[in-house]
Amino acid sequence: MEMDRTYNFNPGPAALPLEVLEQGRDSFIEFAGQGMSLLEMSHRSKPVERMIAETEQLLLELIGLEDAGYRVLFMSGGASAQFALLAMNLLTAGKAGRYVLAGSFSEKAYEEALTVGAAEVLASGKEAGWARLPSIEVALTALTEEDTAYVHVTTNNTIEGSQFKTFPDTGGIPLIGDMTSDILSRKIDWTRFAMFYAGAQKNLGPAGVTAVVIREDLLAASAAAKIPAIFRYATYASNNSLYNTPPVHSIYMMKLMLEWTARQGGVAAMETRSAEKAALLYEAIDGSGGFYRGIVEKPDRSAMNATWRLPDESLEKAFAQEAQAAGFAGLAGHRSVGGIRASIYNGVPVEACRALAGFMNDFRKRRG
Amino acid sequence: MEMDRTYNFNPGPAALPLEVLEQGRDSFIEFAGQGMSLLEMSHRSKPVERMIAETEQLLLELIGLEDAGYRVLFMSGGASAQFALLAMNLLTAGKAGRYVLAGSFSEKAYEEALTVGAAEVLASGKEAGWARLPSIEVALTALTEEDTAYVHVTTNNTIEGSQFKTFPDTGGIPLIGDMTSDILSRKIDWTRFAMFYAGAQKNLGPAGVTAVVIREDLLAASAAAKIPAIFRYATYASNNSLYNTPPVHSIYMMKLMLEWTARQGGVAAMETRSAEKAALLYEAIDGSGGFYRGIVEKPDRSAMNATWRLPDESLEKAFAQEAQAAGFAGLAGHRSVGGIRASIYNGVPVEACRALAGFMNDFRKRRG
């Protein structure tokens, strides 16, 4: 069965390990010896409550944040809902949320915050056409806890293909990370972040749930926000994400994906694998004598989304089409950027990248 | 396999037809001949776009609202998110949202609206201990389009076990229905409602998505609301629920459930079946010589959630425990009401109700 599978470079929803899919499927008719499917079980039943608690625990363990004062909330609405919710929960009067702009998702986060309260641009890579990351460190020096509710950064820019390699110490100012497209792909100092979130549909499973990892002091602040209970982070924390009916099966898929990640060797193993996969593609680009040109400057390149251009748009179209015909899916660049994008999240095997690099070399020889 | 299955009376997530579960499972490894799972496919791929459009069309067809100026939005966060979102989208300045209170979910809807803007109680059954439905008609006469943004009613009270049988003509005032626990279970005049919504996890599939059926004039009003784009109904309508990553597999499960509903004979068949199922239980209650006592007065009883009490709490506990041991799951009443509740949504077969009625008679003979 594995042989017939497409090499899947979709930007998200994205490739998942076959064994995770098989395990997820096996819960559909019967689960936990209850004579019913997981999908038919009450979210307040013991097996589901336990499953959700275990998923929280697994995620904290993988990032080494157990007993470090963080909770995991399982929320809905995608990472895009977090753009609004973090401002609703954490933008207190008299302070601004400050945004590092490094790609279009970070711009969206900023624009949504503007509909809620005071949001400011802290640094921007827009004038550089998103080809270079802006420096966060320099901009930070001007801020104080009194004028800044939080600093927001998108750790990996899915559409453009850039990725921050280090994160500053923001002292008493909460640093918030949108890690939708690179969570669990590398070791970072997670404690630099007061909160980070990720839509599941890249490294955490299929679409349908968003993980929010949040420090307890931010939960306390959120408890005071005058917003609907269903949108308050504190509501999810105090109810173990069971205030209302959560997307049970999506959380279960996340659990299976976390267990798979742990079996592979955890975040350290993912980092090694990601570097190997990215190197295969970037070497094909850099060794192409200029036929393939990376969109992002080398130091800022992403190990999750590799983006590149070909000499002209008709060659780019031909590349995507021939690749599709050869069994490589999802390679067309985002409409706002053009060119080619290969998304190589944790579920994408090294073998897929090796095969794609081979196709790239072959295509270049034929068409370059 | 069917023989070993528990009789599932869970209040939601709830019983689903085995064939729907089997079909849903079959998309987990491969879908639409693409060499990948439905869970790995881009939400912007043709097969997924088509699947979502077909789900919208199917729901409109089942309720006879095709070409009637309504759209279906597939949203996240459960029905509870709608409590907040409808107020955020539709509570215009100078007007109040008016709430018919008939059970605890309608109270929650009202309380969430209070965090957003002006909300008022239009009629309440609280003093009657939720055992009787309040009259909507009488209260309506005092309202005008100038002072009322909308009237909100929970068509079926899941926890208490009551159900509105008719809905008033509210003229130019939008009537909004929370139909989470009885959508597609009976023929009603849907055009009386300007908008209605339902969390999927009773009659529409497993948890993970909420269907919002909304008339186009309300979409226009929502487009003007100064709220985050991700929370605007108009955003979902103009993007066919693909503004951001939707819960793809949850929508697919809804599609399968809608197709199953159509195969059974649609809403008319569900109404007949629901009446038959409810009659089995209410006859066991009413024929018990007072051993079982219905919690809701007869004219207001629900055909989706039957609630009753036994002579004392220890008998209620024994009933739930013995029923569980005999293969009937999910019968404990909600903690706020006590007693017994049997939820008999569309996915619950008549046979399950017949078996439960038999168990009730047997238990009464032994313990009454």
Ligand SMILES: Cc1ncc(COP(=O)(O)O)c(C=O)c1O
């Ligand atoms: C970095 C980043 N943030 C936010 C989003 C939006 O996520 P969602 O579609 O779950 O709202 C994405 C989606 O690709 C993303 O890559």
Ligand SMILES: Cc1ncc(COP(=O)(O)O)c(C=O)c1O
């Ligand atoms: C009538 C009604 N409204 C709202 C809800 C809340 O739904 P959710 O858990 O999807 O937020 C429920 C849940 O049972 C319900 O029955």
Ligand SMILES: [Mg+2]
């Ligand atoms: Mg971006």
Ligand SMILES: [Mg+2]
């Ligand atoms: Mg989500």
Ligand SMILES: [Mg+2]
């Ligand atoms: Mg209710």
Ligand SMILES: [Mg+2]
């Ligand atoms: Mg939902």
